[in-house]
Amino acid sequence: MSRLDSMLRRLNAQRDGLNWAAAQVAGQPGDALDIGLGNGRTYDHLREIMPGRRVLVIDRALQCHPSCVPPEADFLQGEAEAMLTRLKGANLRLVHYDLGFGVETKDVAEAARLSPLIKAAMTPGGIAVSGQPLVGFTQLAGPEGIPEGRYNFYRRED
Template sequence: MSRLDSMLRRLTAQRDGLNWAAAQIADHEGDVLDMGLGNGRTYDHLREILPDRRIWVMDRVLQCHPSCEPPEEDFLQGEAEPMLERLARDGHRIALAHYDFGMGIKEDDVAEAARLSPLIARVMQAGGLLISGQPLVGFERITGPDSIAPDRYLFYRA
């Protein structure tokens, strides 16, 4: 598979997974958390499909497209650990989290996801959904939409 085809497959899975998850949490309270703003495409999609939810966004630096900048009060800039601890300390509960941290080195990305999983668990509300490109630990793995290959994106319930 070409890198272009692989990227298209990943982005389609991401979109389909987010749409599926948004429908799943429709009757549940809680905020949304996008871990890894990047250029802002996922955040932009989340605010379109979940316009009435508070969407927290976390990244080391703000370097997204100007049209995708989150409100200052919803952007958590810095390393993930203190930002997740802040959300937990302030009592925020997340109904839907999207995990998209990574540097592109699989072993390092998997290790980081495992290391952050307990902190992510602290902010998730019971029954909340997580969507991730990396394996997370300590959550119930569930089946996402049929349109997504099981190895392409991972789905969890808190």
């Protein structure tokens, strides 16, 4: 499979997974968090599919498309560990995790290291959508049509 085809499969899985997760938490109180703003595509999509909810963002730097700049109060600039620590006990109903170094072993280790902090910021029953495996959550099947391992879906149970 070409890298372009692989990227398209990943983006489709991400979009379909976020749409599915937003539907799972519809009508339940809580905010959303996008960990890894990048150019802002996912943040923009979360704003669209979760109207009326606050969408917080964590990233080291604000380098997104001008149409995707979050309100100052919703942009937590800095290292993920420090920003997630600040969010402990927040009422996060949906979290999207999209950090990576581009090296699978490092990416998996970083997601595992940050998992307890992500969980601590989420409300029980919240959904996490992640390109990397997370630990300490109940894994969910997610929406139909997404190949196993392409994207990961979790619920915080406790």
